[in-house]
Amino acid sequence: MSEIKKYSLAEVKTHNDNRSSWLVINNNVYDVTPFLNEHPGGEEVLLEQAGRDATDPFEDVGHSSDARELMAKYKIGEVIDSERKQVKEKIPDWSSGNDNATSENTMKSWLIPILLAVMATIIYRFYFLS
Ligand code: HEM
Incomplete structure (x- = not known):
């Protein structure tokens, strides 16, 4: 069996x-x-x-x-x-997933420097302009 x-x-x-x-x-x-x-x-x-x-x-x-x-x-x-044929993995799903992850990473890599710049401006103004 x-x-x-x-x-x-x-x-x-x-x-x-x-x-x-x-x-x-x-x-x-x-x-x-x-x-x-x-x-x-x-x-x-x-x-x-x-x-x-x-x-x-x-x-x-x-x-x-x-x-x-x-x-x-x-x-x-x-x-x-x-x-037997080689069983295809779901490559399209992965690549679209990766695309999303990449655009998310791009967003993060922009956001952090911008936040740092804003914080630096605030600190600068606080210490030197008051
Ligand atoms: C042992 C083989 C199969 C089983 C057990 C099966 C089972 C099912 C089930 C349960 C559904 C309802 C929707 C879902 O639960 O996904 C469905 C829908 C459908 N299946 Fe199959 N299926 C088989 C093979 C196939 C094959 C070879 C085709 C070829 C094109 C096919 C075409 C479809 C289509 C067009 C629908 C309708 C999808 C919709 O209305 O959104 N199925 N099938």
């Missing part, structure tokens, strides 16, 4: 209609046949991807963590080692 079943992409490809719909997402193989008419995104999108690697369309939709938990129910195995 604990043995993970391995499937070739050619085998997944044969399960491409509503009698048997398999999908590959992140190197995992899912049999979504019983899920077709339960999928909140509709049966058509799943059938369109049936028999294929649907990682990109699946990720593009931005499925929730609930959806990701639900997937486990339909997992039947994994892609054979020689045909």
Whole structure:
């Protein structure tokens, strides 16, 4: 039971209609046949991807963590080692995060010298002009 079943992409490809719909997402193989008419995104999108690697369309939709938990129910195995794709990390999220951090840092690097200058002016006026 604990043995993970391995499937070739050619085998997944044969399960491409509503009698048997398999999908590959992140190197995992899912049999979504019983899920077709339960999928909140509709049966058509799943059938369109049936028999294929649907990682990109699946990720593009931005499925929730609930959806990701639900997937486990339909997992039947994994892609054979020689045909595995490198799982993409969410690089766009990171880079946009980094962009924000960079602009925040730029703000900070301006704010501190300005505050110091204002404080120096106040101290100068207090000591030398009173
Ligand atoms: C085992 C595979 C899949 C599961 C368990 C699943 C599950 C779900 C769930 C639970 C939702 C509701 C929204 C959410 O919670 O994110 C959803 C929405 C959706 N899914 Fe999937 N999905 C799967 C595969 C796919 C694939 C391969 C596509 C291909 C494009 C797809 C396209 C969509 C679309 C378009 C929506 C509607 C999004 C919206 O209305 O905002 N799903 N899916």
